[in-house]
Amino acid sequence: MTRLPPTLQFDRVAREFAGGVRAVDGVTLSLAPGSLTAVIGPSGCGKTTLLRLAAGLDVPTAGRVEAEGASGSRSARSVCFQDPRLLPWRRVVDNVALPLELAGVPREQRQASALEVLRAAGLAHASRMLPAQLSGGMRMRVALARALVTQPQVLLLDEPCSAVDEFTRMQLDEEILRTFRACGATTMLVTHSVSEAVWLADRVIVMARGRVHADHAVRVQRDRRDRGDVGFLSEVEHCMRLLAAASGRDAA
């Protein structure tokens, strides 16, 4: 029996930085168990701050972020950052095993788990390599595998495709989808690509000036999404308009 992942709950969350800058300004959101929510918005809208608050890397100045229904262990949350953040002196398999190692999992067990996620990601051949021997896209895939190795219940993805070319991005999107399906975690994806957001997410949140500007449920079923399809393109266009309105509001 698989347990239902938690609801990721943001309750009037605010984060004010020194100098009175309100990066996040009263966000209330509820991310449904096992859903994939994309957060888009113009630069500086607070989307990355929101993710860092959810990860526990930052503390809100007001409000609460909670994973309701979670087992309570923080290791059940995984983060994949914009940059792969691999330890350059460690082989791929040991990088992937790092979160388990830090959690005190015995060596043989964590190596087996790491190899398993690498195999699922089609990276088994690279397991003995060092990060310097991999391409940028492959490093990102290793970072995704590392996020998956702890079998997280909450998965936080911070623009994981921002540093790669368009073709690699599409491959990575497939990989993100596979990762999401494999762990079934409640997932939050911060991205600046509207089409990526629509292609991956159940729901697209548009942020502006630290607030939720728009909240849109994607109307095309995930299995039927095709980047060339009219339905898909009209969804992208709709989100583009929301983003443009948010940017206008941002500039105002």
Place this chain on the structure above:
Amino acid sequence: MNALARQVRAVVWPLVGVAIVLGAWQVGVLISGVAPYLLPPPTAIARAMWESRDMLASAMGRTALGATIGFACAAAGGILIGSVIALIPILRRSLYPLATVLQMVPVVAVAPLLQLWVDNGLPMAILSAAIVSLFPVLAATIDGQASVDPGLRELFQLSRASLLSRWWKLDLPWSVPATVTGLRIAAGLAVIGAVVGEFVSGYGGVRAPLGIVIQAAMRDARTDLVFAAVALTTVVGFALFGAVSLVGWLLVRRWHASAVNETEDRR
């Protein structure tokens, strides 16, 4: 083949430079007629080195021992103290400036003081070598560990790693290239420190180190022997430097930018 030729050239050209300098020195001394006790020609130095080879070899071993033990103490102490200072921000702010100031004190000036605390002879050489080579290791370790990528720190924060675990798995390996640079500087300084310690403690007898040989030869106006002994101190320094460089390269060759460029090219 091309790589081999490049390596041969890298060795040959410096040797040519040495040959030119030595040749000019030899010819200059002969033509000008400078007295050998003021400036002996290279051939005279070589002869002195050969004639006193047993004594010089023993002296070189003695100096190398003092410098190496002193260097090892400084390396271990520098990495350990540097790590503690880097880990604790209050210590970094309070002790690091103090260490910088202490480093300005010339070892020659404090060497007589050291005599109060340790025996003359080898202990003095070791202590003096350790003191001068400590700071570069300390500074490099602190800088190296304080400059860990904040993104990687967050990775450990997310897993709630303990401070000790983060130090062992992140801070320490991250700082290896920086620490090795400090160790290479320290290797050269350790020999200087050892010779200064020998100068001050003035121990002699059959097991005299190079510092004492230099002093004794000066008193006897054996300038050729002085040069021979000085040349051997540089050999000791070069050997220590080379050994440290080799170990450092072996440690980082697989992953650090200073060593993996060839691997990068394969991408």
